[in-house]
Amino acid sequence: MESFLNKKIFIESNEYTYRVEHLTLEGTCSTDHGPRNVKIKNLLVDKYPVTNQQYYFFLKKTGYQPRDSQRFLEHKPNKKLFNLPVVFVSQNDAIAYAKWVGGRLPTDEEWQYIAAGPKYLDWPWGNKFNPLLCNHDGNKLEPVNTHRKGESWCGCVDMAGNCWEWTAGIHDDGNHQFALLRGGSYFYAHDHWHVGGGARKNNYHWKLQILNEGMNRAATLGFRCVYDEK
Amino acid sequence: MMKNKFTDKKKSIDFSLGNLNLSIDLNKNIFLKELNFIKNINNEIFVIRAENKLIPKNKYKIEKVFKNTDVNFTVISIDFSQNFENDFFKGRISFVQKKKNIIDFIFQLSARWHKDIPKKVLLKFPFIINLHKNKNFLKPGDIFDGKKRIKKGVWNLHEYPPSIISDNLGIESLGFEFYDQFPWQANYNLGMSEAISSENFEKFETEVQLTQELTDIILMKIYTSSKGREKIFSLWKENTRKRYDLRKYHDSNNRWIKKNYLQHFMFAYGEEAFDYKKIQFKINQIIKEGKQFGGYDSILFWHQYPRLGLDESNQWQLYKYLPKNYKTIKKIVDICHSHNIKFFIPFKPWDIRSNESLDSHAKSLEKFIKETNIDGFFLDTMSSLPESFLKIQKKFPSFEFCSEGTPREQRQIETLTSSWDQIGDIRRNFKVDINSNFFRFLFPEHPLNLVSRWSVGSDKDALIKRAAFNGMGMVIWQDIFGCWLPFSIEQKKKIKSLKNILKKYHKYFYGDNSIPLIKTLSKKIICNEFSNSQGKQKIYSIYNFGSNKIYGRILKLPLAVMEFKQIYGKKVNIQIEKKQNTFYLLANLDANDVILVNIIFKI
Numbered sequence: 001m002e003s004f005l006n007k008k009i010f011i012e013s014n015e016y017t018y019r020v021e022h023l024t025l026e027g028t029c030s031t032d033h034g035p036r037n038v039k040i041k042n043l044l045v046d047k048y049p050v051t052n053q054q055y056y057f058f059l060k061k062t063g064y065q066p067r068d069s070q071r072f073l074e075h076k077p078n079k080k081l082f083n084l085p086v087v088f089v090s091q092n093d094a095i096a097y098a099k100w101v102g103g104r105l106p107t108d109e110e111w112q113y114i115a116a117g118p119k120y121l122d123w124p125w126g127n128k129f130n131p132l133l134c135n136h137d138g139n140k141l142e143p144v145n146t147h148r149k150g151e152s153w154c155g156c157v158d159m160a161g162n163c164w165e166w167t168a169g170i171h172d173d174g175n176h177q178f179a180l181l182r183g184g185s186y187f188y189a190h191d192h193w194h195v196g197g198g199a200r201k202n203n204y205h206w207k208l209q210i211l212n213e214g215m216n217r218a219a220t221l222g223f224r225c226v227y228d229e230k
Numbered sequence: 231m232m233k234n235k236f237t238d239k240k241k242s243i244d245f246s247l248g249n250l251n252l253s254i255d256l257n258k259n260i261f262l263k264e265l266n267f268i269k270n271i272n273n274e275i276f277v278i279r280a281e282n283k284l285i286p287k288n289k290y291k292i293e294k295v296f297k298n299t300d301v302n303f304t305v306i307s308i309d310f311s312q313n314f315e316n317d318f319f320k321g322r323i324s325f326v327q328k329k330k331n332i333i334d335f336i337f338q339l340s341a342r343w344h345k346d347i348p349k350k351v352l353l354k355f356p357f358i359i360n361l362h363k364n365k366n367f368l369k370p371g372d373i374f375d376g377k378k379r380i381k382k383g384v385w386n387l388h389e390y391p392p393s394i395i396s397d398n399l400g401i402e403s404l405g406f407e408f409y410d411q412f413p414w415q416a417n418y419n420l421g422m423s424e425a426i427s428s429e430n431f432e433k434f435e436t437e438v439q440l441t442q443e444l445t446d447i448i449l450m451k452i453y454t455s456s457k458g459r460e461k462i463f464s465l466w467k468e469n470t471r472k473r474y475d476l477r478k479y480h481d482s483n484n485r486w487i488k489k490n491y492l493q494h495f496m497f498a499y500g501e502e503a504f505d506y507k508k509i510q511f512k513i514n515q516i517i518k519e520g521k522q523f524g525g526y527d528s529i530l531f532w533h534q535y536p537r538l539g540l541d542e543s544n545q546w547q548l549y550k551y552l553p554k555n556y557k558t559i560k561k562i563v564d565i566c567h568s569h570n571i572k573f574f575i576p577f578k579p580w581d582i583r584s585n586e587s588l589d590s591h592a593k594s595l596e597k598f599i600k601e602t603n604i605d606g607f608f609l610d611t612m613s614s615l616p617e618s619f620l621k622i623q624k625k626f627p628s629f630e631f632c633s634e635g636t637p638r639e640q641r642q643i644e645t646l647t648s649s650w651d652q653i654g655d656i657r658r659n660f661k662v663d664i665n666s667n668f669f670r671f672l673f674p675e676h677p678l679n680l681v682s683r684w685s686v687g688s689d690k691d692a693l694i695k696r697a698a699f700n701g702m703g704m705v706i707w708q709d710i711f712g713c714w715l716p717f718s719i720e721q722k723k724k725i726k727s728l729k730n731i732l733k734k735y736h737k738y739f740y741g742d743n744s745i746p747l748i749k750t751l752s753k754k755i756i757c758n759e760f761s762n763s764q765g766k767q768k769i770y771s772i773y774n775f776g777s778n779k780i781y782g783r784i785l786k787l788p789l790a791v792m793e794f795k796q797i798y799g800k801k802v803n804i805q806i807e808k809k810q811n812t813f814y815l816l817a818n819l820d821a822n823d824v825i826l827v828n829i830i831f832k833i
Contacts, residue, residue, distance in 0.1 A: 024536075025536060025711075026536070026656075026710065026711045026713075027536065027710060027711030027712035027713045028712060028713045068509070068553075070551065070553070071551055164540070173714075174501075174714075175500050175501045175502070175709070175714040176499060176500045176501065176709075176712050176714070177506055178499075178712070185541075187539075187540075187541055187542060189538070189539035190583075191539070191580040191581065192580075193535060193536075193538070193539075193578070193580045193581075193611075194538055194539025194580075194581070195536065195537070195538065195539035195540045196539075197539060197540075207712070208537075208540070209499035209500075209536070209537070209712055210499070210506070211498060211499055211504060211533070211552075212509050212551075212552065212553045213509075214550075214551035214552065214553065215533070215537065215548070215551045215552065217551075218540045218541040218543070219541035219542060219543070220540060220541040221540065221541070
């Protein structure tokens with residue numbers, strides 16, 4: 001499979017009204033879900049989620065070894081998988097990569113703006129769900145450029161479905177630590193007690209409760225980076 | 231025995247069956263004239279409506295009265311027939327007595343339809359409806375608070391405790407039980423058990439599908455007692471339990487579950503259970519904190535939900551992702567065992583994948599038991615034990631199962647020997663009621679752990695009182711999937727006190743002779759009685775559900791008292807009063823208080 005380079009897309013500073021809506025089944029998601037005003041600074045953002053190839057290159061160049069390698073890159077990326085989003089990475093693994101490329105993980109607010117834009121779109125491509133524009137209910141990950149027609153207002157691809165994406169920060173309510181995931185994935189488990197899978201709307205995040213790194217990594221969980229304007 | 235005879239002239243029939251005395255008037259219709267202490271009732275026994283037309287009362291023809299008296303078996307039946315328009319109905323009312331205090335009332339009906347086209351037939355039983363209107367009639371779990379009947383007993387299984395009517399002194403009593411038929415079959419007690427517990431019983435009509443042969447419509451057991459309603463409960467309990475195979479409960483290998491008074495719900499993703507800096511579970515800390523509750527008897531480890539479904543990993547694979555694989559669990563189990571604490575993991579039936587089966591999960595469980603030495607499997611969202619898991623107990627006889635839901639059906643109760651008693655509804659303004667759980671009294675050998683996960687503040691107080699009132703253990707669940715709802719220091723002390731007395735008086739709390747909602751001498755007090763068959767010592771759980779303090783006679787005691795003491799609850803003044811060879815328990819009880827009193831009788 002031919003490899004390609006991830007492009008960076010410019011996002012001009014703006015303000016928008018952040019509002020997240022989701023069910024947590026039980027328990028709570030103790031963050032401020034809005035509506036609240038959010039300022040977005042000038043940013044560059046990866047057009048695609050970080051791929052296996054990019055992550056492989058990072059490993060090769062830096063020799064990065066996580067402190068706890070349980071499930072780290074459990075899918076054993078090879079050349080055939082190069083254009084698939086890198087998964088089985090914890091938030092720490094994602095941050096290590098982002099730092100190396102001079103970026104960082106997007107905040108939950110930034111991610112939503114990148115996906116929904118100033119028109120507050122429900123899905124990256126518009127307001128109506130279209131399963132043909134994303135890897136929504138499939139059997140496996142697809143190359144990150146498979147659904148280019150499903151790009152968001154600013155040109156970012158794969159923001160709904162294929163793989164969940166880490167956002168920045170560990171939230172701490174005093175008794176629990178959790179991170180917020182975005183976008184949903186290809187995997188759609190069958191029961192209502194499971195994590196709601198498939199592609200997820202732009203205003204949806206899922207609360208991943210943090211445990212050890214083995215539990216923090218998953219076959220459906222990757223990331224993309226943003227870059228502050230210097 | 232037939233007391234009197236049936237004559238065509240009199241067209242009335244009076245008879246006694248065991249302790250049941252009946253008089254039935256057959257003059258115009260089939261009327262129940264007298265039933266033990268209930269005189270001059272004159273209620274129709276049944277009314278038939280075919281396609282919305284009532285069959286006129288004077289059209290029944292009495293075909294035959296049959297009686298057969300044997301040493302062990304007495305039956306009397308009345309056959310009747312009825313032509314109505316172009317259809318023909320035949321019916322039979324029977325009373326069958328095999329045991330002195332228990333009589334079956336059987337109502338059967340058939341129809342020969344014009345041109346063989348069945349009609350919609352509805353049945354009403356005015357005599358039951360009118361019994362229900364009697365001020366001394368209590369539906370299952372009801373008490374009379376001086377003004378109205380209120381529900382103070384609950385059950386959630388396919389056995390229905392009898393409704394009871396008593397004389398004005400509360401001594402002579404009759405109990406009426408409808409078998410619950412599940413799954414439901416045509417005609418047989420259709421909906422009657424639900425109906426008798428509903429508010430709209432007066433309006434209740436049952437629809438029946440009639441054929442040319444007599445079919446059972448109602449099979450009602452009538453219990454008779456001259457020792458109050460408590461005796462009715464005991465008769466029902468004894469009779470109901472006879473149908474059950476309860477051997478598994480008395481298998482000595484799994485008896486540890488009976489002393490599982492406090493189960494800790496260890497939600498993995500939180501400060502209570504997990505040290506985020508050291509990346510390890512705080513099992514020693516949990517055990518230490520558990521001592522504030524009186525010590526945990528078991529721990530239920532929980533990390534699959536709400537994580538399952540993020541990717542394709544199944545519930546067993548998620549254990550591999552814990553630090554050091556299964557070894558984390560093994561280490562925790564070993565620590566628990568060193569403190570004499572049992573360890574459960576959960577099973578998620580909703581996670582079974584298309585390439586899995588219950589047998590494959592049983593194999594995974596077996597492997598897990600071997601690797602970690604866990605003691606039990608908690609059946610999430612379930613109230614029955616799958617056959618595949620039942621086999622596990624043959625290999626690991628002391629391995630136990632506990633389900634989230636209390637089992638409801640016979641086979642479930644026979645095989646699943648422990649469960650939660652879970653109450654609460656987060657969607658509504660749920661208030662924890664303090665009432666009697668009849669399941670707990672029907673099957674005292676089946677331990678129940680009370681839990682209401684979302685209850686906080688005064689509801690947590692009420693939950694503890696409810697556990698004390700029912701003499702049952704609890705689930706200590708403070709981290710509700712990421713929502714921290716802890717017990718207060720005072721609440722912990724109360725639970726500790728409860729656990730200590732459950733342990734100390736185990737043989738009475740879990741004795742075979744316990745009775746819910748015994749008669750009290752105050753309209754605002756309810757009481758459960760715990761005892762074993764020896765009867766020398768009893769524990770009374772007493773609850774003042776009124777809004778005022780009560781002082782005075784609470785209970786009339788069955789025997790002379792040797793010793794008495796309060797064993798649980800806010801210290802109150804209790805006394806025993808003897809008057810004309812009758813003993814009374816007096817107490818000074820605040821509103822909304824639950825106390826437990828232990829009494830040793832002179833036998």
